[in-house]
Structures are given as structure tokens and as C-alpha cells.
Amino acid sequence: xxxxxxxxxxxxxQTFEPMHGKQVKMFVCGQTTYDDAxxxxxxxxxxxxxxxxxxxxLGYDVYYVQNITDVDDKxxxxxxxxxxxxLSLSKHYSRRFLKDMEALKVKRNVDLFPATSDYIxxxxxxxxxxxxxxxxxxxxxxxxxxxxxxxxxxxxxxxxIDELKKHRIEPDPRKRNSxxxxxxxxxxxxxxxxxxxxGKGRPGWHIEDTAxxxxxxxxxxxxxxxxxxxxxxxxxxxxxxAEAATGKKPFxxxxxxxxxxxxxxxxxxxxxxxxxxxxxxxxxxQPEVLRLYYASTHYRKPMEFDEEDLERPKAELGYLxxxxxxxxxxxxxxxxxxxxxxxxxxxxxxxxxxxxxxxFNTHLAFTHLYGLAREANKxxxxxxxxxxxxxxxxxxxxxxxxxxxxxxEEVTIGEELPEEVEKLIExxxxxxxxxxxxxxxxxxxxxxxxxxxxxDTSEGVRWRKVKNExxxxxxx
RNA sequence: GCCGGGGUGGCCGACCGGUUAGGCGGUGGCCUGCAGAGCCGCUUUAAAUGGGUUCAACUCCCAUCCCCGGCUCCA
Numbered sequence: 001x002x003x004x005x006x007x008x009x010x011x012x013x014q015t016f017e018p019m020h021g022k023q024v025k026m027f028v029c030g031q032t033t034y035d036d037a038x039x040x041x042x043x044x045x046x047x048x049x050x051x052x053x054x055x056x057x058l059g060y061d062v063y064y065v066q067n068i069t070d071v072d073d074k075x076x077x078x079x080x081x082x083x084x085x086x087l088s089l090s091k092h093y094s095r096r097f098l099k100d101m102e103a104l105k106v107k108r109n110v111d112l113f114p115a116t117s118d119y120i121x122x123x124x125x126x127x128x129x130x131x132x133x134x135x136x137x138x139x140x141x142x143x144x145x146x147x148x149x150x151x152x153x154x155x156x157x158x159x160x161i162d163e164l165k166k167h168r169i170e171p172d173p174r175k176r177n178s179x180x181x182x183x184x185x186x187x188x189x190x191x192x193x194x195x196x197x198x199g200k201g202r203p204g205w206h207i208e209d210t211a212x213x214x215x216x217x218x219x220x221x222x223x224x225x226x227x228x229x230x231x232x233x234x235x236x237x238x239x240x241x242a243e244a245a246t247g248k249k250p251f252x253x254x255x256x257x258x259x260x261x262x263x264x265x266x267x268x269x270x271x272x273x274x275x276x277x278x279x280x281x282x283x284x285x286q287p288e289v290l291r292l293y294y295a296s297t298h299y300r301k302p303m304e305f306d307e308e309d310l311e312r313p314k315a316e317l318g319y320l321x322x323x324x325x326x327x328x329x330x331x332x333x334x335x336x337x338x339x340x341x342x343x344x345x346x347x348x349x350x351x352x353x354x355x356x357x358x359x360f361n362t363h364l365a366f367t368h369l370y371g372l373a374r375e376a377n378k379x380x381x382x383x384x385x386x387x388x389x390x391x392x393x394x395x396x397x398x399x400x401x402x403x404x405x406x407x408x409e410e411v412t413i414g415e416e417l418p419e420e421v422e423k424l425i426e427x428x429x430x431x432x433x434x435x436x437x438x439x440x441x442x443x444x445x446x447x448x449x450x451x452x453x454x455x456d457t458s459e460g461v462r463w464r465k466v467k468n469e470x471x472x473x474x475x476x
Numbered sequence: 477g478c479c480g481g482g483g484u485g486g487c488c489g490a491c492c493g494g495u496u497a498g499g500c501g502g503u504g505g506c507c508u509g510c511a512g513a514g515c516c517g518c519u520u521u522a523a524a525u526g527g528g529u530u531c532a533a534c535u536c537c538c539a540u541c542c543c544c545g546g547c548u549c550c551a
Contacts (some may be wrong), residue, residue, distance in 0.1 A: 074550090228481080231545090263550085269550055297489070315501090454511090
């Protein structure tokens with residue numbers, strides 16, 4: 001069974017075959033760190049994280065790089081407003097960003113977070129090559145890329161050059177063509193700047209990614225990801241820079257794009273100021289809930305964000321954890337061996353893989369995982385499970401859940417209770433024996449306030465810890 | 477305007493030329509003193525609109541309408 005991915009370059013699904021055997025070099029466009037990241041950013045990063053997890057599951061050796069843009073016009077402007085150094089502002093927000101990525105369980109799968117400011121010499125190098133090869137030109141300290149010199153300029157975006165000539169913002173009159181883009185911007189009034197062959201200035205936006213990847217991966221690599229809004233001009237320009245500079249084609253074999261997250265019918269974005277931060281949502285919902293929410297739709301599809309919709313993945317996740325708990329309880333009694341479980345697990349794994357291999361159909365894959373939980377509960381309620389099978393079922397649930405980054409929390413049953421709670425439970429059992437229901441209910445309430453939820457079953461009383469509604473995220 | 481992507485039952489959301497998708501929510505029942513958890517039902521084939529192709533279309537083709545993205549910083 002082979003993995004198929006939708007490649008934006010050819011606009012259809014294609015068998016995934018990396019350039020060098022099982023090695024996958026992968027890059028995803030990261031944050032410009034002048035503010036906190038929002039749940040739209042999280043969508044892209046979580047969905048690519050699921051993709052990475054699946055690639056690793058298939059046995060690929062993935063090297064995943066995600067850049068951090070710390071040199072940027074808006075960042076400079078924000079720093080000026082706040083009266084701080086741009087690089088210290090970006091440092092502040094990139095620390096916070098990495099904490100978000102850690103909370104979302106994304107950070108662990110990223111091998112490197114290179115920052116723009118660490119690649120200035122490499123960028124200058126690449127720009128110099130482009131100038132030498134005649135793709136770029138210097139106009140009084142501003143270096144532009146002459147788009148007409150690169151034949152395949154529109155191959156990714158599929159826009160026509162005629163269309164590109166239309167513009168809504170008056171182009172810089174010094175440019176040869178209105179659609180040429182900046183590689184190097186001259187320092188205007190003492191802002192963040194570095195020395196270069198064209199004088200003091202700073203790099204344009206697009207050059208950092210190609211300077212980084214050429215340095216880290218070489219002239220070609222396997223997979224480049226980002227949100228669909230980046231297809232033009234960002235990724236279009238990356239191809240123009242890299243392929244012109246290195247002479248190697250294709251720069252990237254597979255281009256994958258996520259659909260954007262909307263809120264109230266509009267794209268969530270920092271500049272529209274209609275965003276909800278990751279920190280904000282994580283103060284109310286567990287990271288796994290948010291991850292499951294993103295997995296509930298296909299990565300290429302846009303999503304309409306409404307916080308109420310998080311109740312659904314929250315309920316589903318609760319069901320899955322209860323399933324794990326139920327299996328664990330069932331394993332402590334002796335049930336009959338059945339072929340049923342083995343077949344079920346094999347079937348689920350196969351279907352899950354089929355779904356994921358079809359361009360990462362996470363929603364369909366999840367329905368198979370969820371179906372397994374349903375079946376497991378049925379078997380448990382029929383008392384037909386034994387210890388070994390219970391272990392295997394739990395393992396499969398956790399393994400498949402792990403692809404989405406869920407079901408990673410411990411499930412404990414019958415753990416040590418504080419003496420106080422133990423005594424209260426005994427008292428309540430006494431009360432129940434005597435059918436003193438009111439007293440029993442009062443005791444149950446009291447135990448709950450101490451953090452334990454009681455469940456009466458035919459096999460005696462069970463308890464479980466009451467979780468906080470959300471995992472607190474750091475706020476500084 | 478041009479270039480992409482999309483419109484599926486109360487909501488979310490898949491696949492596919494012939495399937496009961498699935499989930500959430502709602503609701504009835506089993507089990508319970510109650511609660512919790514789980515289980516069993518029900519929530520009737522829903523597919524933007526109008527044509528066409530076909531034995532058969534939600535699925536393919538053509539129009540029309542609507543939504544989102546890109547064309548400007550943006551995950």
C-alpha cells in the first residue's frame with residue numbers, strides 16, 4: 001500500500017517517493033514572531049505534525065525544519081511602537097511561540113527552528129548569485145528579482161503574467177516590472193540593518209526560506225508545506241530564487257498546502273485582528289481536544305472556527321479515554337478468549353492506514369479508530385475480553401491515537417487513594433448498605449470536591465480522578 | 477475582473493458511478509436507589525440550482541447562483 005499525496009505543483013494526488021530512499025527532508029513556513037500565534041497557525045502546524053507522525057509511522061526518516069521569521073517590516077514597526085529592539089521583541093514572541101508548540105505536542109517533531117537573523121550571510125550569498133546570473137538587479141541599494149527572467153515563474157500558482165501586471169498598490173517605480181519582488185531592502189532610517197555588497201539593509205521576505213533550505217538540505221528537497229495563502233507570492237518566489245540560483249530542478253518535489261482557518265466567514269489573521277490565540281483556547285480546552293478538532297477535517301480544506309465546535313472533539317476524546325478505562329477494568333477479570341478481537345484490530349489498522357495513505361484523510365482514519373473503541377466497548381459489555389487481548393486493544397488505540405497526538409495521557413484505575421478519601425468511600429458504602437441515600441449522595445459530593453468521581457458498578461465502586469477542564473498554558 | 481478551492485441531513489464531516497459512511501447533538505430503552513460509564517433502538521437516502529451523459533449520479537459533463545482563498549503583509 002503506497003502513500004499518495006496531493007501535490008499543489010500538479011494539482012492532483014501522486015505516489016509519494018522521496019528523493020533518497022526512506023529519507024524525507026521537509027520544510028514548513030513558520031511564524032513571524034511579533035505577536036502571539038493564533039489557532040489558524042495552530043491548524044497548519046498540527047496538521048503538518050500529523051503528516052510527520054504518519055510518515056514516521058511508515059518508516060520514513062524525517063528531518064523537519066520550520067523557520068522563524070525575526071526580520072520583517074511589521075515586526076520592526078511593532079518594535080518601534082513599543083520602543084524596543086526588534087530582535088528582542090521577536091525573541092520574546094518566539095519563546096512564547098515555542099511554548100505553544102510544545103503544549104500542542106508539535107515541537108518535539110520539529111528538528112530545527114532556524115531564525116532569519118542567523119542566516120543573513122547565506123541570504124546575501126544567494127542574492128549575489130542571482131545578481132551575477134542576471135536574475136536580479138540592484139537599484140540604489142534595493143535588489144529586485146526580475147520575474148521575466150525566470151521562465152517557469154507561474155508553474156505553482158498557475159497565474160498568468162498578464163494578470164500579475166495588475167496591481168492594487170502603486171509599485172516602486174524603480175522596479176523594472178511592477179511584479180518584481182524585493183530580495184534586499186535598503187536601510188531607510190536607521191532600522192535593523194546589515195552590511196551587504198549593496199550597502200546597509202535587510203533581506204526581503206522570500207529569500208530566507210531558500211537560503212536556509214539550500215544551506216541545510218542542499219539545492220533540492222522532498223516536501224515543502226504551508227498554508228494555501230502562501231502559494232502566491234511566497235512559494236512562487238521561493239521556486240524562482242532557488243531554481244535560478246542553484247540551477248537544479250525541481251527545488252521541491254512535493255508542495256503541500258493547508259486550507260486556512262476562517263472566523264465569522266473571514267480568514268483569521270494577525271493583520272485583520274480577528275484572531276483567537278492558542279494560549280486563549282488552551283486555557284479552556286486540553287491540547288488533545290484542539291488536535292482532534294483539526295484532525296476532524298481534511299488538511300486541505302478551509303475550516304470555520306467556532307469555539308463551540310470544540311465540544312464535539314472534547315466529547316469524543318472523553319469517550320475514547322473512558323474506553324481505555326473500561327478495557328482496563330475488564331482486563332482485571334477473566335474473560336473468554338475470542339478471535340473477534342484479533343480480527344478487529346487487524347481490520348482497524350488496515351483501514352486506518354488506507355485512509356491515511358490517501359492524502360492523509362484524518363477524518364476517515366479517525367472514524368476507524370473510533371469504530372474500534374465502539375467495538376471494544378461492546379466486547380467489554382459482553383464480558384468477552386481477556387487480559388492479553390485487552391492489552392493489545394489498548395496498544396492499538398494508543399498507537400493509532402498517537403498519529404493524531406491523542407490518547408497520550410495515562411489512564412489509571414484503582415490507584416492509591418488518600419486515606420481521607422478511602423475512609424469517606426467506606427462510610428458511603430455503609431450508608432448505601434443501609435439505604436441512606438441522602439447521606440450517600442452527600443458523601444459522594446464531598447469526595448468529588450476532593451477530586452475523585454465515584455461510579456457504582458455491579459462489581460463494586462470505582463473511582464477516577466476529576467481532571468482539570470484544561471491544561472494550563474504558560475502565560476509569560 | 478482574473479486564477480485556485482468549495483457548496484452533503486439540526487450541526488460537523490467522509491468515501492464512492494450502484495455503500496447503512498461516521499460522529500456530535502436530540503430522543504426512547506437496558507443497567508442503576510440516584511448519578512456516572514457503557515450497551516441497544518430511533519433521529520426515514522441529505523447532497524446549491526437548472527440542464528445533459530448513463531441501465532444507474534451526491535459522485536462525470538455544461539451552465540447559473542453562493543461562499544472562501546490568492547492577485548497586497550499573512551500559517
